[in-house]
Amino acid sequence: MLAKTKLQVLVPRLSFTRQLSVTRISLNTKQHTQIPPINTNISSQSKSNSNRSTWTSAALFLFGSLVGASYVSYKVAGNPPSFLFPQSSITPLNEVIPPQYGDPTEAIAEITKLLGPEKVTNTKSDLDQHSDTYWSTHHATASQRPDLVVFPETTEEVSQVLKICHKFKVPVVPFTGGTSLEGHFIPTRQGICVDLTRMQNIVKLHKDDLDVVVQSAVGWEDLRDYLDDYGLMFGPDPGPGACIGGMIGTSCSGTNAARYGTMRENVLGLTVVLADGTIIKTKQRPRKSSAGYNLTGLFIGSEGTLAWNCR
């Protein structure tokens, strides 16, 4: 056992000594070589030539890589591939993939259960009335009828209805006064018409601040009569029977527009419901505010395609 242990210790010592001696020898040889023999000279010259050509190739390769990389990054920055991000911020209509709609049967069942039978209808006269109007310059075809008309009474109910329609991919159209003239509310994809006419409360008048909070189906004539008692007035005056919701939807004008502006100049802020049922408030009442995106302005005139105003 002892002998074995000694041997194990000795072996590394031996190899260490050998390494040292080899090193020493090679150092000595270099120091003492004043004039190398001819043969050695030739081989070292060819060695240095080959070294030089290796370096030249490496430098060329590096330079080529740099030029190539710069060119590729220039190309990518100037014309980025579509998998990185879209080519432009505007997609032409003919390149847009049309939405795929779902079967409305299940949505109708869920909405009827949610609102109760007194807030839904599918009688022929109701479906016709929510598809077309005598005044319109465009008329609905026989098949352009909604499958159901629903009458929510609160913003929360509108949100619930939209959540269900979003879940089943059912097309929806909002409706208030029905006086718009260019086929605005024709249900070209059928689906569900959401009639907001039961939301017709004047919520609060702030006389000193010269603003009033109203629901979507307050008619402009009713608002005019109400404000008259306070010595106030509301400017926009479109077709008889038009309501605030649709007036915001179309950004209507009227005979007073030249003096008092269109709907766009008269709306301070909105409570809207988005397509997936999310409720958002675009702004508080104070006029002295400049914060953030002008979402109010974005939604006014969007004809129910971006959001539905409820208040």
Ligand SMILES: Cc1cc2nc3c(=O)[nH]c(=O)nc-3n(C[C@H](O)[C@H](O)[C@H](O)COP(=O)(O)OP(=O)(O)OC[C@H]3O[C@@H](n4cnc5c(N)ncnc54)[C@H](O)[C@@H]3O)c2cc1C
């Ligand atoms: C005789 C006559 C005169 C008219 N004169 C004028 C005029 O001078 N100036 C003018 O601008 N217009 C005028 N109009 C057109 C019409 O009155 C306006 O377009 C009015 O703004 C429509 O309001 P409404 O409540 O009837 O909306 P609707 O016809 O019910 O709906 C209009 C659009 O808004 C959408 N919508 C409805 N409710 C909402 C909501 N809550 N949120 C989001 N979108 C909604 C609908 O889907 C539709 O696309 C006139 C019409 C008639 C018949």
